[in-house]
Amino acid sequence: MASSTTPRPVLKQPVKLACVQLASGPDKTANLLHAADKVREAAATGAKIVVLPECFNSPYGCDHFPAYAETLLPSPPTPSQSPSFHALSAMARDNNIYLIGGSIPEQVTTEEDEKKTYYNTSLTFSPTGALLATHRKVHLFDISIPGGITFRESDVLSPGNKVTLVDLPEYGRLAVAICYDVRFPELATVAARRGCFALVYPGAFNLTTGPLHWQLLGRARAVDNQLYVALCSPARDLSAGYHAWGHSLVVDPMAQVMVEAGEGEEVVVAELDGDRIEQARKGIPLRDQRRFDVYPDVSQGKVNDEEP
């Protein structure tokens, strides 16, 4: 049997993580102010890691990405280039929390030909308000289910190209990815094997795939990797063009759902404890049972984890 050389995952001390299932509308300024209120509410529960949903400052949809896109590079952007960057930084600082700032549409303009490229981008801030990590959605949401949903992010967006690992000095390492990224176990496994205690996915599933796959995928990534998984959705708004599934949740390393929201606006909080990771891994010692003599260790392959 092959024995893993992966570093032991560490959660240095228990920490509360909150998912803010947020209602957003077309007014970006109002969305940012509302997000700040809900992040304050989440922090008041004692949560030190707070997560916002995918596209938290705008309606979700290909038609909306260019209109709401902000410029993030070179970093830090000015407040007029990215009001969301500065709002998120202030939310993290004012509440003394790590903030995984959902995602926003990002615009990159090349100087030569003024060509614009768009990404679906998540920013993570430290309790001092410093930017810690940027994740551009790696797997774009392109699906077509007859009688269900057709969506083609790639009509407008470009994909990111890295695994995003974030080190929180008091707690340990977590990974951030976005929504459709949760469908790709390789990304999760690589992140997990680099020592993460949690995989965090701002997301916005829909009423076709949400009931079938949202919780299943959260639990699957947790049981595959024996760590915590958090999925954070927008609240459902049936008057909007896109109907989000909701059901933000946190899953433990044995794949039990610890907390799950309903469909409306809600903050759900769970306490993550490193002992639960170690117990899961001791009881079911996948780490020591992997058979890299039978199949290759994908997590040891070359991985891009450089910030843009």
Ligand SMILES: O=C(O)CCC(=O)C(=O)O
């Ligand atoms: O994978 C799915 O079914 C939904 C994905 C999604 O909504 C997204 O990537 O934004």
